[in-house]
Amino acid sequence: VPTSYRSDVPHxxxxxxxxxxxxxxxxxxxxxxxxxxxxxxxxxxxxSADPQAWSMEELEIMRRCYQxxxxxxxxxxxxxxxxxxxxxxxxxxxxxxxxxxxxSGLWLAQGSVPRGLKLQQxxxxxxxxxxxxxxxxxxxxxxxxxxxxxxRCLFTPEKFDLADSLN
Numbered sequence: 001v002p003t004s005y006r007s008d009v010p011h012x013x014x015x016x017x018x019x020x021x022x023x024x025x026x027x028x029x030x031x032x033x034x035x036x037x038x039x040x041x042x043x044x045x046x047x048s049a050d051p052q053a054w055s056m057e058e059l060e061i062m063r064r065c066y067q068x069x070x071x072x073x074x075x076x077x078x079x080x081x082x083x084x085x086x087x088x089x090x091x092x093x094x095x096x097x098x099x100x101x102x103x104s105g106l107w108l109a110q111g112s113v114p115r116g117l118k119l120q121q122x123x124x125x126x127x128x129x130x131x132x133x134x135x136x137x138x139x140x141x142x143x144x145x146x147x148x149x150x151x152r153c154l155f156t157p158e159k160f161d162l163a164d165s166l167n
Contacts, residue, residue, distance in 0.1 A: 002042070011079075014081045015046070046065065079105075080102055083107035106128055109160035110159060112136060121150060139157075
């Protein structure tokens with residue numbers, strides 16, 4: 001939560017599922033604090049209990065975390081984004097699907113695409129924007145799949161690096 005947070009001003013929300021394991025909270029705060037302050041955004045990063053994988057129970061915790069943040073803070077429902085980094089990309093797709101129509105953006109970086117992924121047609125006038133970031137082999141075709149279903153989708157082969165975002 002940015003130090004400039006005021007309850008009378010709606011804030012965007014970025015929910016992030018990073019790689020499984022320990023999260024360097026200081027690095028995330030250093031990298032995102034200025035952005036959060038300037039763009040009135042709250043960033044919530046979930047840490048997996050297992051350093052190797054995300055569990056279905058943790059995805060439920062992320063959904064509940066989202067609901068709790070909405071009760072604690074003034075959230076602009078038009079600026080809610082779920083992000084997945086690396087192995088967090090697949091669970092981010094699941095959490096994004098659970099949040100449903102209140103999701104305005106999906107950000108996947110350096111991840112994989114699950115086999116047999118079935119995407120739903122975008123809802124008219126309520127389409128989620130998608131950013132696919134990184135050189136994952138399946139991202140280019142996934143971007144086309146999202147676009148054909150009516151989503152606004154941007155694909156960039158540029159990799160996300162938390163350390164680079166500090167500069």
